[in-house]
Amino acid sequence: xxxxxxxxxxxxxxxxxxxxxxxxxxxxxxxxxxxxxxxxxxxxxxxxxxxxxxxxxxxxxxxxxxxxxxxxxxxxxxxxxxxxxxxxxxxxxxxxxxxxxxxxxxxxxxxxxxxxxxxxxxxxxxxxxxxxxxxxxxxxxxxxxxxxxxxxxxxxxxxxxxxxxxxxxxxxxxxxxxxxxxxxxxxxxxxxxxxxxxxxxxxxxxxxxx
Amino acid sequence: xxxxxxxxxxxxxxxxxxxxxxxxxxxxxxxxxxxxxxxxxxxxxxxxxxxxxxxxxxxxxxxxxxxxxxxxxxxxxxxxxxxxxxxxxxxxxxxxxxxxxxxxxxxxxxxxxxxxxxxxxxxxxxxxxxxxxxxxxxxxxxxxxxxxxxxxxxxxxxxxxxxxxxxxxxxxxxxxxxxxxxxxxxxxxxxxxxxxxxxxxxxxxxxxxx
DNA sequence: AACTCCATCCCCCAAATGGGGGAGGGGCGC
DNA sequence: GCGCCCCTCCCCCATTTGGGGGATGGAGTT
Numbered sequence: 001x002x003x004x005x006x007x008x009x010x011x012x013x014x015x016x017x018x019x020x021x022x023x024x025x026x027x028x029x030x031x032x033x034x035x036x037x038x039x040x041x042x043x044x045x046x047x048x049x050x051x052x053x054x055x056x057x058x059x060x061x062x063x064x065x066x067x068x069x070x071x072x073x074x075x076x077x078x079x080x081x082x083x084x085x086x087x088x089x090x091x092x093x094x095x096x097x098x099x100x101x102x103x104x105x106x107x108x109x110x111x112x113x114x115x116x117x118x119x120x121x122x123x124x125x126x127x128x129x130x131x132x133x134x135x136x137x138x139x140x141x142x143x144x145x146x147x148x149x150x151x152x153x154x155x156x157x158x159x160x161x162x163x164x165x166x167x168x169x170x171x172x173x174x175x176x177x178x179x180x181x182x183x184x185x186x187x188x189x190x191x192x193x194x195x196x197x198x199x200x201x202x203x204x205x206x207x208x209x210x
Numbered sequence: 211x212x213x214x215x216x217x218x219x220x221x222x223x224x225x226x227x228x229x230x231x232x233x234x235x236x237x238x239x240x241x242x243x244x245x246x247x248x249x250x251x252x253x254x255x256x257x258x259x260x261x262x263x264x265x266x267x268x269x270x271x272x273x274x275x276x277x278x279x280x281x282x283x284x285x286x287x288x289x290x291x292x293x294x295x296x297x298x299x300x301x302x303x304x305x306x307x308x309x310x311x312x313x314x315x316x317x318x319x320x321x322x323x324x325x326x327x328x329x330x331x332x333x334x335x336x337x338x339x340x341x342x343x344x345x346x347x348x349x350x351x352x353x354x355x356x357x358x359x360x361x362x363x364x365x366x367x368x369x370x371x372x373x374x375x376x377x378x379x380x381x382x383x384x385x386x387x388x389x390x391x392x393x394x395x396x397x398x399x400x401x402x403x404x405x406x407x408x409x410x411x412x413x414x415x416x417x418x419x420x
Numbered sequence: 421a422a423c424t425c426c427a428t429c430c431c432c433c434a435a436a437t438g439g440g441g442g443a444g445g446g447g448c449g450c
Numbered sequence: 451g452c453g454c455c456c457c458t459c460c461c462c463c464a465t466t467t468g469g470g471g472g473a474t475g476g477a478g479t480t
Contacts, residue, residue, distance in 0.1 A: 097350040126343035130335020136346060137336050140307040152456060165413025167436070180459050187438070188456095197438060202412035203375025362426060377466070390429050397468070407436095407468060 004122050007033040007051035009041045009068075010084075011060050018111070019055065026115045037061065038068030042075060051079055052122045056101075058085035058092065066092065069099040080121045084109075090135050097136070103127040150192045158185040162198055163205055214332050217243040217261035219251045219278075220294075221270050228321070229265065236325045247271065248278030252285065261289055262332045265324075266311075268295035268302065276302065279309040290331045294319075300345050307346070313337040360402050368395040372408055373415055 010016040035041035058065035082103035117127035161171040220226040245251035268275035292313035327337035371381040
């Protein structure tokens with residue numbers, strides 16, 4: 001079980017050779033399949049063979065790595081896929097992660113860090129290049145509402161209750177207020193946030209636009 | 211500019227000593243401030259001094275690292291904060307990241323990896339322990355709705371329109387249907403997804419619970 | 421043929437919602 | 451003192467929403 005089965009999908013012959021050659025030398029790593037395209041990979045994959053980790057290039061001709069990801073995860077649900085690419089744009093990163101990638105390494109990653117990244121991923125972790133990680137974290141922050149500042153303390157509380165999906169009546173209970181009071185606050189929140197009602201409010205919140 | 215100013219906030223005396231001692235020895239790293247609490251850190255911080263990176267423990271007595279994060283980012287907007295902790299629960303990770311942490315390292319991280327992580331962060335990247343990274347990535351995936359499968363094609367369309375915040379009438383227009391038809395589909399969607407109305411639906415969608 | 425699911429549309433009704441309005445009291449700043 | 455904002459509560463009214471019922475026709479299964 002110490003032997004980690006690894007598959008490599010990479011179109012550039014030189015890179016492919018470098019990668020497979022280097023990784024083959026690593027103790028505990030077992031390169032079981034090397035393909036030059038996602039189509040080839042899926043076709044060549046023997047039924048019995050299930051790599052623990054797949055190193056997947058994104059800039060593939062034909063079926064792109066991004067499009068191949070769901071197919072690979074379907075064929076090998078328990079395998080972890082590390083996406084390797086020179087692209088570091090938020091869209092591609094987001095796509096790769098939402099399609100089940102367990103790692104996202106830039107091609108600029110030193111070869112020497114690959115074995116560790118592969119072991120981390122196989123061990124239930126994830127490996128992200130620093131630049132990529134920063135992009136990912138950026139998706140978590142944007143909370144600071146420029147609007148929220150305009151909301152009075154009470155309105156802020158009411159706002160949060162609305163986000164929680166409460167009805168006016170329930171908000172009144174939670175905050176110990178009269179129904180009519182809550183209705184007043186709610187209307188004020190709508191005005192200050194420039195929304196027409198709780199549905200628009202929630203649908204924007206769902207998109208992180210608030 | 212090659213010298214990286216580093217501040218350390220850590221309550222455990224032994225760990226504090228180990229960290230500061232080890233990091234002080236690293237070439238290019240300059241430990242400029244070591245505090246045993248967030249309060250001390252904010253108080254001791256000279257006005258002219260702006261560390262590039264702050265190593266922040268989360269399990270602090272008094273003001274927790276999590277609560278201190280926003281204050282630190284306020285005082286030092288350009289500084290990158292690396293959170294260091296033994297906690298790996300999703301809540302704390304999420305909180306730390308949404309409050310502006312640029313890195314999240316577990317206490318189990320080998321000392322030897324710290325300098326690299328610090329340099330990566332200072333260089334505009336982010337550093338996450340593998341386990342943490344996996345947790346973070348999990349937040350990106352969950353799209354595949356187990357429910358969605360149960361929705362008929364029309365219902366799926368209606369569902370998406372609801373997420374977009376449309377009213378019944380607007381859904382009818384978008385899909386070229388009669389209002390009553392839409393109302394029927396909407397009700398069916400509610401039943402199949404076990405929600406009581408669009409507010410619960412949207413508020414769950416906002417939390418990624420759908 | 422009988423059954424089930426889907427899509428389309430219709431009706432009724434009670435509750436919740438949004439958009440207006442107003443009013444009294446408290447606090448803060450000028 | 452006067453104005454302004456916040457908090458509290460009240461009323462009216464048109465629309466929307468949820469929940470319940472039912473009807474028709476088509477497609478697919480058994």
